[in-house]
Amino acid sequence: MSFVKNQIIRELTELDTQLLRRKIRSVDTPCGTRIQIGGRELQAFCSNDYLGLANHPDLITALSEGAQQFGVGSGASHLISGHQTIHDALEEKLAQTQALSIPKAKALFFSTGYLANISAITALSNLKSNASKIYSARLNHASLIDGVRLAKEQNNATVLIFDHHNLGVLEDELKEDSSQFKLIITDGVFSMDGDLAPLDPLLQLAERYDALLMVDDAHGFGVLGRHGYGILEDSGLCSERLIYIGTLGKAAGLSGAFVCANELLIEWLIQKARPYIYSTASSPALAYALIRSLELIEGPVGQERRESLRSNIALWKQLAQFTHWHLLDSDTAIQPIMIGSNETVLQLAKDLDLAGYWVPAIRPPTVPVGMSRLRMTLSASHTHDEISALANILLHLELLN
Numbered sequence: 001m002s003f004v005k006n007q008i009i010r011e012l013t014e015l016d017t018q019l020l021r022r023k024i025r026s027v028d029t030p031c032g033t034r035i036q037i038g039g040r041e042l043q044a045f046c047s048n049d050y051l052g053l054a055n056h057p058d059l060i061t062a063l064s065e066g067a068q069q070f071g072v073g074s075g076a077s078h079l080i081s082g083h084q085t086i087h088d089a090l091e092e093k094l095a096q097t098q099a100l101s102i103p104k105a106k107a108l109f110f111s112t113g114y115l116a117n118i119s120a121i122t123a124l125s126n127l128k129s130n131a132s133k134i135y136s137a138r139l140n141h142a143s144l145i146d147g148v149r150l151a152k153e154q155n156n157a158t159v160l161i162f163d164h165h166n167l168g169v170l171e172d173e174l175k176e177d178s179s180q181f182k183l184i185i186t187d188g189v190f191s192m193d194g195d196l197a198p199l200d201p202l203l204q205l206a207e208r209y210d211a212l213l214m215v216d217d218a219h220g221f222g223v224l225g226r227h228g229y230g231i232l233e234d235s236g237l238c239s240e241r242l243i244y245i246g247t248l249g250k251a252a253g254l255s256g257a258f259v260c261a262n263e264l265l266i267e268w269l270i271q272k273a274r275p276y277i278y279s280t281a282s283s284p285a286l287a288y289a290l291i292r293s294l295e296l297i298e299g300p301v302g303q304e305r306r307e308s309l310r311s312n313i314a315l316w317k318q319l320a321q322f323t324h325w326h327l328l329d330s331d332t333a334i335q336p337i338m339i340g341s342n343e344t345v346l347q348l349a350k351d352l353d354l355a356g357y358w359v360p361a362i363r364p365p366t367v368p369v370g371m372s373r374l375r376m377t378l379s380a381s382h383t384h385d386e387i388s389a390l391a392n393i394l395l396h397l398e399l400l401n
């Protein structure tokens, strides 16, 4: 035990020295744009509650109605006795959101996006084939990266990392690839940069070279598309090669995730996705509340809130005229301000905290070394005054730096 303890202390000290040690901050109040921490009020620009649904009164009521009607716990995994008819109802509704993009779409509900991603990648690459090749975008989310690592270890998949800004290398590799199983994986909205994946050309490559295309739309579901159905609705693409991952803990305001794909692929996931098979099914009360959340997202509430979010993003882009700090080319609610060093970004996050704002400092390994940033996220619940006030403070801080 003494080796373990001493080594942990040594490695924690290293993290401290590199300014990479992470800390949990406990929030006293419900998720919102104004929160309290340790009795202090802060204006929050850090959550993924893009539509401000995390505390919508209808969802609070729905969660308690769901608990009354279906109970709070499922009691077992989906394939034992934990799958209730309310899970079916949710999955049917989730599948409908992608019905125009994926022929014969079915959906499978997971307790988190992390598990959905690991499940889809490992199960799909677990087919008997001459070889499995995975093409994964460089800036993909950690859960996709971990899924790919597992596929490599468990299924002997080989992996190529590609740059989503330059698909030439991807095409060159695909051209030469004789693997029977090929899977291209990309974030829909890149979670740290905020830009959109080039889905149209990616799907063309998938069609041309007989690959599947998996899109993790954690930050697009609820926000993109006329009904908030996400990046596939927004792009108007349709193909049985598409595998869609939506998460329900961000714009949908609750928690959970789903994989949506052609019915045969979903059947394969039910047989082979270990995190699905060996994990207790999510609360049926949650499934019930999520159906209400989907109704809000596709109805007038969602449409109004998407409009407010769009207007907030446009205002921010107009106000954030920095001289030295660089903004990324993002039209989404994720608006990073590139700073560079860990030290500077941490100091800025501290200065903002003192001024009453919470904008998180994002450092490696979440982003590449030297690309630390303030990752500001906007919500439909922010007011124009709040955004203007934050922009003024940031412009002032830039002058001081």
Ligand SMILES: Cc1ncc(COP(=O)(O)O)c(C=O)c1O
Binding pocket: 111, 112, 113, 114, 115, 117, 141, 143, 187, 191, 216, 218, 219, 247, 248, 249, 256, 257
């Ligand atoms: C792009 C992306 N995919 C997947 C996830 C994981 O989703 P969840 O939080 O539901 O596990 C996240 C969440 O942070 C994400 O940003």
